[in-house]
Amino acid sequence: xxxxxxxxxxxxxxxxxxxxxxxxxxxxxxxxxxxxxxxxxxxxxxxxxxxxxxxxxxxxxxxxxxxxxxxxxxxxxxxxxxxxxxxxxxxxxxxxxxxxxxxxxxxxxxxxxxxxxxxxxxxxxxxxxxxxxxxxxxxxxxxxxxxxxxxxxxxxxxxxxxxxxxxxxxxxxxxxxxxxxxxxxxxxxxxxxxxxxxxxxxxxxxxxxxxxxxxxxxxxxxxxxxxxxxxxxxxxxxxxxxxxxxxxxxxxxxxxxxxxxxxxxxxxxxxxxxxxxxxxxxxxxxxxxxxxxxxx
Amino acid sequence: xxxxxxxxxxxxxxxxxxxxxxxxxxxxxxxxxxxxxxxxxxxxxxxxxxxxxxxxxxxxxxxxxxxxxxxxxxxxxxxxxxxxxxxxxxxxxxxxxxxxxxxxxxxxxxxxxxxxxxxxxxxxxxxxxxxxxxxxxxxxxxxxxxxxxxxxxxxxxxxxxxxxxxxxxxxxxxxxxxxxxxxxxxxxxxxxxxxxxxxxxxxxxxxxxxxxxxxxxxxxxxxxxxxxxxxxxxxxxxxxxxxxxxxxxxx
Numbered sequence: 001x002x003x004x005x006x007x008x009x010x011x012x013x014x015x016x017x018x019x020x021x022x023x024x025x026x027x028x029x030x031x032x033x034x035x036x037x038x039x040x041x042x043x044x045x046x047x048x049x050x051x052x053x054x055x056x057x058x059x060x061x062x063x064x065x066x067x068x069x070x071x072x073x074x075x076x077x078x079x080x081x082x083x084x085x086x087x088x089x090x091x092x093x094x095x096x097x098x099x100x101x102x103x104x105x106x107x108x109x110x111x112x113x114x115x116x117x118x119x120x121x122x123x124x125x126x127x128x129x130x131x132x133x134x135x136x137x138x139x140x141x142x143x144x145x146x147x148x149x150x151x152x153x154x155x156x157x158x159x160x161x162x163x164x165x166x167x168x169x170x171x172x173x174x175x176x177x178x179x180x181x182x183x184x185x186x187x188x189x190x191x192x193x194x195x196x197x198x199x200x201x202x203x204x205x206x207x208x209x210x211x212x213x214x215x216x217x218x219x220x221x222x223x224x225x226x227x228x229x230x231x232x233x234x235x236x237x238x239x240x241x242x243x244x245x246x247x248x249x250x251x252x253x254x255x256x257x258x259x260x261x262x263x264x265x266x267x268x269x270x271x272x273x274x275x276x277x278x279x280x281x282x283x284x285x286x287x288x289x290x291x292x293x294x295x296x
Numbered sequence: 297x298x299x300x301x302x303x304x305x306x307x308x309x310x311x312x313x314x315x316x317x318x319x320x321x322x323x324x325x326x327x328x329x330x331x332x333x334x335x336x337x338x339x340x341x342x343x344x345x346x347x348x349x350x351x352x353x354x355x356x357x358x359x360x361x362x363x364x365x366x367x368x369x370x371x372x373x374x375x376x377x378x379x380x381x382x383x384x385x386x387x388x389x390x391x392x393x394x395x396x397x398x399x400x401x402x403x404x405x406x407x408x409x410x411x412x413x414x415x416x417x418x419x420x421x422x423x424x425x426x427x428x429x430x431x432x433x434x435x436x437x438x439x440x441x442x443x444x445x446x447x448x449x450x451x452x453x454x455x456x457x458x459x460x461x462x463x464x465x466x467x468x469x470x471x472x473x474x475x476x477x478x479x480x481x482x483x484x485x486x487x488x489x490x491x492x493x494x495x496x497x498x499x500x501x502x503x504x505x506x507x508x509x510x511x512x513x514x515x516x517x518x519x520x521x522x523x524x525x526x527x528x529x530x531x532x533x534x535x536x537x538x539x540x541x542x543x544x545x546x547x
Contacts, residue, residue, distance in 0.1 A: 004412070011409040019397055085393030089453070092355045092389070093410050094382040096375065295359040295373075 008095050012103025016077065017110040030115045033069045037119045040065060053130030055122060055140050059264035062144060063180040063257050066151050071172030073111050074155030075165045077104045078291070082163035091294070101287045105153060105280075112148045116141065136266040143263025146276035147256055151176045153283035160290035179279070183255030186248045190232040193251035197228035199282045202289055218289050218296060254279075308333045308461055308491040309354060314363035316349050322515050323349045326363065329510045329520045336487035338506035339495040340536070346515040347495040348390050351465050354493070355387045368461060383411065386459035388467055390495075392450030396439035400430055400449045403438065404456060411457045424452040427482060443470040451479065455486070462486065464494040468501060480504050499533050502526075511539060518543050 020026040040061035041047065047057045081087040090100060120141070126132040158172030159165075178195075181188035201224025202217045209216055228247075236243045256279075259272040309331040316324040324346045331337040339347050352358040354365050356372035365372055370381035394403055404424065408417040425431050428448040433441055438449065447470060454462060467483065468476045483492060483505045496502065502509055502523065509526045511519040518539050519526060526535055 007412065008410055011406060015395075015398075015406050019395070022397065084396065085389060085391060086395055088352070088357050088389040089387075089393050092357050092382060092385075092387045093407065094379045094412075095410060096379065294357065 005096070005099055008099045009103045009106060012090075012095075012100060013106035013110060016104055016107025020073065020076075020107070020111045021114065026111070029069065029072045030111075030118060033065065033115045034118050034121065036065050036069070037062070038122055038125075041122045042125065053126045053132040054136060055126070056264065058122065059140065059260070063147065063260065066144075066148055067173055067176040067180050069115070070112060070148060070151040070176060071155040071158060071169045073115075074108050074152055074159050074172055075169040076159070077108055077156055078159040078287075079163050079165045079168040083165075091291075097288055097291045101156075101284055101291060105156060105284060105287075108152045108156065109149055112152055113145065116144055116148065133266065139263045139266045139268050142268060143260045143272075146263075146273060147260050150179070150256065150276045150279040150283070153280040153287070154179065157283050157286050157290065160287050175283075179254070179256040181255070183252040183258055189248045189252040189254070190244075192254045193247050194225055194228035194232060195286075196251060196254070196282070197231070198222070198224035199286060200224060201227070203285065218293060221286070221289055306333050307331065308368060309337075309493055310366045311350065311354070312364050314350060314353060314360045314365060316346070316353065316358065316515075317361045324353075324360070325515045327512060327515070327517045328363075329517060331491060331493050331508065331510075333491050334487075334489070335508050336483060336492045336494070336506050337508040337510060338502040339493055339510050339512070340497070340499070340502055341495075341512040341518075342497055342540075344514070345497075345512045347497075347512060348465055349515075350512070351387075351389075351463050351493070351495060355385065355463055356381065357389075383457065384460050386454035386457070386462045388450045388454045388462075388464040390465040391469065392447045394438045394446060394449055394453075397437060399435050399437055400441075400452065401434045403449065404453060407453050407456055413457065420456055420458070423458075424455045427455060428452040429478065444472060444475040447471055447475075447479070451482070460490060462490055462492045462494075464492065466495055466497075468496070468498070499536055503532055511536070513540050513543050516543065 037058060041055055041058035044057050050056065078087070081090065091097070123132060123137050123141075126137075154175040155172035158170070158175055159168040161171055162168050175195075178188040178191040182192045183189060198221045202221035205217045205220035231247045232244055234243065238246075254275075256276075259275045262269050262272055307330045311330070312328050314324050314327045315322065327346065327350060339350065341347050349358065353360050354367055354372060356378035359373045367381055368384055370377040372378050372381055395406075398406065401421070404421045405417065408420060413420050425434065428451050430445060430448050430452055433445050433449075438446060441449065447467065451464075451467060454464065464483070468479050471479060480501070483494065486492060487505070494501075494505070506523055508522050509519065510517070511526070523532075526532060529535070530538070
């Protein structure tokens, strides 16, 4: 009898976690993450100049650090499976594509969580230097975790595209960079907008036509991406408004740092949690589409 | 030409007009055949004939562009039916892909967990370890194993849940003569109780293990029938070249 969904997801997640933590390269990346976050937190004049026991300086840098660290965790997730042919072994077991995607996601999220737990050393330094607010620390770390969870899902999309881990890293970092710079750089907002329109089109297809086999949802995503690109890049004016500027402005609110800001101030807002969870869900949905492309 | 299904035994694997296109290239072109319950069938053909593509379709890894397949009555292109089928099917993909950083024991435990073997896991592992003679390498990383042992671990994972049907993509590929003999003996032994479809491009392998033969070339069915029917009027080798030449002439 096949395992339950949670059993299957757990088996895949623990395999990924063990594979990463059983590999010296994994510890190199974890060490780099801890060193980078400690350097961003304390090796700046601002930290001692402010004379406050908080992680405000790290908060500014954390999205950029995660932009590189998370894709380094996720780059092997699917690219390795494709390169070694084990995807064929895995996908002919009694497992659903969604279970594979979620298992991989939770495995990588586990690795990120381990890295984050090690980085709690930053809080110990604050305790040594002063009296940090417990609630503020909790909210800040919850924000780091949620932002990282979304980046893990985005990094997985990069890994699903290719069998080459370097390309997977670059694609993952590009996706995370778009989320880091959305709202600050028009290219990033436009990029996020194109991905969102594509995902909405795919979801709409699934709602209307169901989620059976075939490339219908993928074709819908492709049409959505083409539509998004047209809206973003076409030099069209509508009632005196530049459509491209409107498009970029619409998606400018999807920048990760803006939604993390409140966590860094000790506030846990439902809207911000929904943003990170929703962003991860959209990326995981795209992973599901990409994993099923072997059937097209 | 298709197998005659008028035997008293039921058909376990059936392919009907399977076609698979990659752009303009037809990897499979309207291939039909059937494999009856409890037989060892050899899927014979030169490299690039479409053997692996057919096996990927039968196991649900790929979907055909057109045509249909049934294994144990399940449609492998239907997501839910594929799950049910995978619980009763053992599959050794081409080149026996395995996780390089895991040991055979970890690999089998991981797959047993996915297959939900629960309390029977250890006895299942002991059974397949004995069947495939991998006891001495159970604690070595797969990346350190020879090609022969990797292939045997691949066989072990395919047998772990004691499936009714085995689909083996070139199970003796890369093995030395002694290992080939061991694997062929194992296939003959398993063939007494299971339905087996194995792909090969080695003519001697067909005579060594199979009772039925499906011959494909350039994505098209060339012959399907019993080994005796294939050998009628010559050796397997003679008939293979004769049929392939006739197919080329017809094309």
